[in-house]
Amino acid sequence: MSFAVETAAETTPAVIVAIDGPSGTGKSSTSKAVAAQLGLSYLDTGAQYRAITCWMVENGIDVADPAAVAAAAAKPEIVSGTDPAAPAITVDGRDVAQAIRTPEVTSKVSAVSAVPEVRSLITGLQRSIAASAAGGIVVEGRDIGTTVLPGADLKIFLTASPEARAARRSGELKGSDVQATREALIKRDTADSSRKTSPLAKADDAVEVDTTELTLQQVIECVVTLVEEKRAAK
Numbered sequence: 001m002s003f004a005v006e007t008a009a010e011t012t013p014a015v016i017v018a019i020d021g022p023s024g025t026g027k028s029s030t031s032k033a034v035a036a037q038l039g040l041s042y043l044d045t046g047a048q049y050r051a052i053t054c055w056m057v058e059n060g061i062d063v064a065d066p067a068a069v070a071a072a073a074a075k076p077e078i079v080s081g082t083d084p085a086a087p088a089i090t091v092d093g094r095d096v097a098q099a100i101r102t103p104e105v106t107s108k109v110s111a112v113s114a115v116p117e118v119r120s121l122i123t124g125l126q127r128s129i130a131a132s133a134a135g136g137i138v139v140e141g142r143d144i145g146t147t148v149l150p151g152a153d154l155k156i157f158l159t160a161s162p163e164a165r166a167a168r169r170s171g172e173l174k175g176s177d178v179q180a181t182r183e184a185l186i187k188r189d190t191a192d193s194s195r196k197t198s199p200l201a202k203a204d205d206a207v208e209v210d211t212t213e214l215t216l217q218q219v220i221e222c223v224v225t226l227v228e229e230k231r232a233a234k
């Protein structure tokens, strides 16, 4: 007599989900919630670019000098956790979850992430993390569907009006000026979309979701449904 034992991992196909879009469209909030709800790993690739920028700033590298950034790019060791309930990021063993969110890092991250040597190193890291996520993963960023994981099972491109995005960010940063926040978002999006290497862009086969008039819960439900459809079809 033989018994077939099926575990959840055997019955639920691993799925790779790429979520891209401009700043403040809801990528992180949506990705974390979808991954937690569906038992998937989660990777915040913006946090990795912020971490390397943080290291450059702390080590006195001139981020306006691409050659200096390229020469130093391999020095820091960046490690990302993939638990959606507790996303972690360390540089050389130090927890930098707070340090990477300062206005200084936010204003310098586009310059650092435009350097091809930085992108090549971080892209390699992202691909190896995705490959080792046996149960599947949600990876969010700017170029996941186009460059990092072009074979992803599902690609989502989130958008929202600059006004909605600025209002969301201003709600987070108590007392901040909505107009100044809007201008800063647009400036960063323009830099991220116009760089030569792997710019922020929608993949041709991505599903575009405009979140301007949707609540976060509605966006999460929409993406969960799309992932479940993909899983069922695998």
Ligand SMILES: Nc1ncnc2c1ncn2[C@@H]1O[C@H](COP(=O)(O)OP(=O)(O)OP(=O)(O)O)[C@@H](O)[C@H]1O
Pocket (backbone or CB within 6 Å): 021, 022, 023, 024, 025, 026, 027, 028, 029, 030, 046, 168, 169, 172, 211, 214, 215, 216, 217, 219
């Ligand atoms: N549909 C929504 N409606 C209202 N608020 C939202 C919605 N989606 C996200 N938010 C809020 O907007 C803010 C920005 O969201 P989030 O950090 O997820 O965006 P993001 O696209 O990851 O931004 P960035 O690329 O800058 O990291 C958060 O405070 C989040 O709670």
Ligand SMILES: Nc1ccn([C@H]2C[C@H](O)[C@@H](COP(=O)(O)O)O2)c(=O)n1
Pocket (backbone or CB within 6 Å): 023, 045, 046, 047, 049, 050, 109, 110, 113, 114, 140, 141, 142, 143, 144, 188, 192
């Ligand atoms: N795949 C990615 C992810 C992020 N970046 C750069 C560009 C962003 O302005 C910056 C910070 O990202 P955020 O934390 O705001 O999501 O990192 C990128 O170039 N490619």
